[in-house]
Amino acid sequence: MAPEPTSAGSTGIAALLIAILGPLGGEYAAIIFAALGGALWPLQTMKDVSKKKGAFFLFRVVITAVLITGSATYWLEAKYELPALHGMTVVAFFIGAMGNGFGSVIDALRAGLAATAKALSTLGKDAGAP
Amino acid sequence: MSAYALLIAHELLAGVLFYTCFCRAVRMDTDTTSYGVMFAFYLLGLSAVLMIAAPIVSAWRPTLPTMALMLAIIIVQVVTSHYWHAGVPKQFQKVPHENAG
Numbered sequence: 001m002a003p004e005p006t007s008a009g010s011t012g013i014a015a016l017l018i019a020i021l022g023p024l025g026g027e028y029a030a031i032i033f034a035a036l037g038g039a040l041w042p043l044q045t046m047k048d049v050s051k052k053k054g055a056f057f058l059f060r061v062v063i064t065a066v067l068i069t070g071s072a073t074y075w076l077e078a079k080y081e082l083p084a085l086h087g088m089t090v091v092a093f094f095i096g097a098m099g100n101g102f103g104s105v106i107d108a109l110r111a112g113l114a115a116t117a118k119a120l121s122t123l124g125k126d127a128g129a130p
Numbered sequence: 131m132s133a134y135a136l137l138i139a140h141e142l143l144a145g146v147l148f149y150t151c152f153c154r155a156v157r158m159d160t161d162t163t164s165y166g167v168m169f170a171f172y173l174l175g176l177s178a179v180l181m182i183a184a185p186i187v188s189a190w191r192p193t194l195p196t197m198a199l200m201l202a203i204i205i206v207q208v209v210t211s212h213y214w215h216a217g218v219p220k221q222f223q224k225v226p227h228e229n230a231g
Contacts, residue, residue, distance in 0.1 A: 033183035040155055040175040044168050047159040054156040 028070055034089045035065030035096035042099025057099070064102075065095040137185055140192035143200045144181035150207035151175030157217050167222040174203070 039061040043054055069088040076084040151174050158168055181200065184190045213219045 029183065030187045033179050033187065037176045037179040040151070040179075041172050043152075044155045044158045044163075044172060045160045046156075047161065049156045051153065051156055054152065058152075 028066065028073075028085075030085065030089045031066055031069050031073075031092040032062055034093040035062045035069075038065075038093040038096025039099055041097055042101070046100075061096050061099055065092040068092075068095060133191065136192055136194075136197070140185065140197055140200075141182060143197060143204060144178055147200060147204050147207070148175060148178035148182065150204065150211070151178055153211070154214060157214055162223050163218050164222055164224050167218075 036058065039058050042061075043049070043057055046054075046057070049057070069092045072091075073084045073088045076082045151171055154171050155175060158171070160168075181196075185192060
């Protein structure tokens with residue numbers, strides 16, 4: 001049986017906090033906090049927000065940032081062995097700062113895809129024409 | 131004070147500071163609040179997040195002076211909180227020429 005820790009070394013403190021924070025903690029904690037920091041600005045710009053809605057907004061933005069950057073980090077590290085965690089922290093901050101701006105990004109993406117599809121279909125018709 | 135107790139107290143203080151910034155953030159919006167005030171409170175909230183994160187993601191450890199500073203800021207936030215009950219205080223709201231831009 002392991003003896004009780006008698007000193008609070010840095011490893012012990014980190015282990016305690018990681019245990020408190022659970023599976024979301026650990027090395028991905030930087031991504032969570034970066035997204036939280038970024039999401040504060042869009043929260044301030046929103047009109048007529050209750051505390052409940054504000055908390056849900058922060059939760060939603062942080063989860064989005066963690067899912068996007070966490071999976072990207074895992075993929076980059078597993079496939080290309082790139083230490084992507086620090087770079088992804090910056091990305092998480094900007095995802096958080098984007099907040100509800102995802103709507104306009106998705107709309108622009110949809111419009112771009114629609115324009116590409118339209119151009120391709122026109123190209124196909126032109127190629128078939130005599 | 132043991133390192134564990136100091137760390138837990140630091141995390142609690144940083145959490146309270148973040149909450150005070152959160153409570154103000156939900157009352158602000160770009161139409162009514164001065165940009166300078168919004169930016170100042172954003173930086174304070176960001177600092178609170180940094181204070182929560184620093185001992186977890188790095189080897190930085192809290193000290194009594196940093197905690198004293200954080201406690202003083204929290205006291206300022208709590209004492210001035212009643213000015214925010216009816217929304218953003220008048221002095222922090224945009225003046226008409228800011229809205230015109």
